[in-house]
Amino acid sequence: MAYTVSRILATGIYFIRDWVFCSESIAILVAALFFLNILRLLRSLLVTFCQWKYKNTEVPRLGSPDSTVYKDILFGRRDSRDNDGKGIIRTYCHEARTYDMAAFSIQGRRKTMEDRFNSITHDYEHNLSVYAVFDGHGGEFAAEYIEDQLFRSLRKEFTQGNFYTDPDMVQQVLTSVIRTVDAQLVCLSRDRLDLSGSTSIIVFQLENVLTVANIGDSRAVMCTVEGKMVPLSTDHKPSDPKEQQRIVEAGGFVTFNGVWRVAGVLATSRAFGDYPLKQRKFVTVEPEFSIYDLREFKPHFVILATDGLWDVFSNEEAVQFISERLDEPHFGAKSLALQAYYRGSLDNITVMVINFKKKRALQKKYNRQKANGASQKLTDNKNS
Structure with a gap:
């Protein structure tokens, strides 16, 4: 029994050494972190671009004809599964x-x-x-x-x-x-x-x-x-x-x-x-x-x-x-x-x-x- 347990532990240790801490696994982890930071950089660039583009934009006053552009932001699409045909505005x-x-x-x-x-x-x-x-x-x-x-x-x-x-x-x-x-x-x-x-x-x-x-x-x-x-x-x-x-x-x-x-x-x-x-x-x-x-x-x-x-x-x-x-x-x-x-x-x-x-x-x-x-x-x- 003790021999079997020791063999299982040894196999687990060898697996961790050969697969988890191998150079390929470390390379994949580094690549994943690099990709994640690239996504964060793109997010920051998007925010910076929007701030630059709309910084001097005059927002229409609410109630004016131009304020209808807010509609697409405030409401989702109608739910086509509604049985009465009227739809549900989310x-x-x-x-x-x-x-x-x-x-x-x-x-x-x-x-x-x-x-x-x-x-x-x-x-x-x-x-x-x-x-x-x-x-x-x-x-x-x-x-x-x-x-x-x-x-x-x-x-x-x-x-x-x-x-x-x-x-x-x-x-x-x-x-x-x-x-x-x-x-x-x-x-x-x-x-x-x-x-x-x-x-x-x-x-x-x-x-x-x-x-x-x-x-x-x-x-x-x-x-x-x-x-x-x-x-x-x-x-x-x-x-x-x-x-x-x-x-x-x-x-x-x-x-x-x-x-x-x-x-x-x-x-x-x-x-x-x-x-x-x-x-x-x-x-x-x-x-x-x-x-x-x-x-x-x-x-x-x-x-x-x-x-x-x-x-x-x-x-x-x-x-x-x-x-x-x-x-x-x-x-x-x-x-x-x-x-x-x-x-x-x-x-x-x-x-x-x-x-x-x-x-x-x-x-x-x-x-x-x-x-x-x-x-x-x-x-x-x-x-x-």
């Missing part, structure tokens, strides 16, 4: 709009749509609102789950009134909710053997304080009333020295494979999900917070977007673009996403624009009406 975009926010999300050149967004409509009674954009990777499950569960948890916190009584609790509650939802996602992903994950950028306004929670490489930028661009978040990339140090101290490594990646896999160092990397603590869900006093910065608008936009737009270009189109039905969000597609973005693209100028005007109107109502009620009580 949409590849999502959009939403309120009185102070507009969002537009397009699948673009990806095979699947992994971006999500959500918001909690501005509460004028407490001067509070929440906006968020999620950029999934490795599948749709993580972004879909986080978008739903995170906002369920936040609404539950609102009903308990934690934010209203103690504004300093915002960071603590947000961190607690993010950790809890991520832990639930990791457990579900492990059971499902789902490797997906998602970055997130969350903007939380409470009275005159704007709290930005960033997890990953989605981004938020502000345009002040003076027209100044203010970056509200910093991308979490494996190439960042602080992020790289954290990864190495956890026993991981960062390699360059077209872009810098955690363990040669993930191009962002913080994310929801990604349970194999999360278990080894190579990737973390800890949010990075930035706090802004709205009385000091006085924002005109804020842009939240996934990296599908920032791959082809700089912060300054995006702010300038929206500044010229804030009067559009979607506050320019739709036009900006489509322009990013024309410039050659190869990722899903989601853009959300928060119109703070309109929000401030509506908040002042609400406060005046509330004050007038209180005064009228006081007068009625005195007369009675």
Whole structure:
């Protein structure tokens, strides 16, 4: 028996030596890596070409006759298997709009749509609102789950009134909710053997304080009333020295494979999900917070977007673009996403624009009406 086992082991060793580590196998591996890098180079050249070709192209304003060119991007072909003959139009975009926010999300050149967004409509009674954009990777499950569960948890916190009584609790509650939802996602992903994950950028306004929670490489930028661009978040990339140090101290490594990646896999160092990397603590869900006093910065608008936009737009270009189109039905969000597609973005693209100028005007109107109502009620009580 021992002789048979030793013979099997010896045969296996000889096979590995003669076939796996032979010069021919190594040559095939090198050729495959070379071919992969050629494909990455061609992708970069395509993006560069599209940026050059469409950089100065004037995008038709939505609603104009020329804007019908968007039709082919937004809709798929009709499904010929439909029995009633009408066909099914498969949409590849999502959009939403309120009185102070507009969002537009397009699948673009990806095979699947992994971006999500959500918001909690501005509460004028407490001067509070929440906006968020999620950029999934490795599948749709993580972004879909986080978008739903995170906002369920936040609404539950609102009903308990934690934010209203103690504004300093915002960071603590947000961190607690993010950790809890991520832990639930990791457990579900492990059971499902789902490797997906998602970055997130969350903007939380409470009275005159704007709290930005960033997890990953989605981004938020502000345009002040003076027209100044203010970056509200910093991308979490494996190439960042602080992020790289954290990864190495956890026993991981960062390699360059077209872009810098955690363990040669993930191009962002913080994310929801990604349970194999999360278990080894190579990737973390800890949010990075930035706090802004709205009385000091006085924002005109804020842009939240996934990296599908920032791959082809700089912060300054995006702010300038929206500044010229804030009067559009979607506050320019739709036009900006489509322009990013024309410039050659190869990722899903989601853009959300928060119109703070309109929000401030509506908040002042609400406060005046509330004050007038209180005064009228006081007068009625005195007369009675």
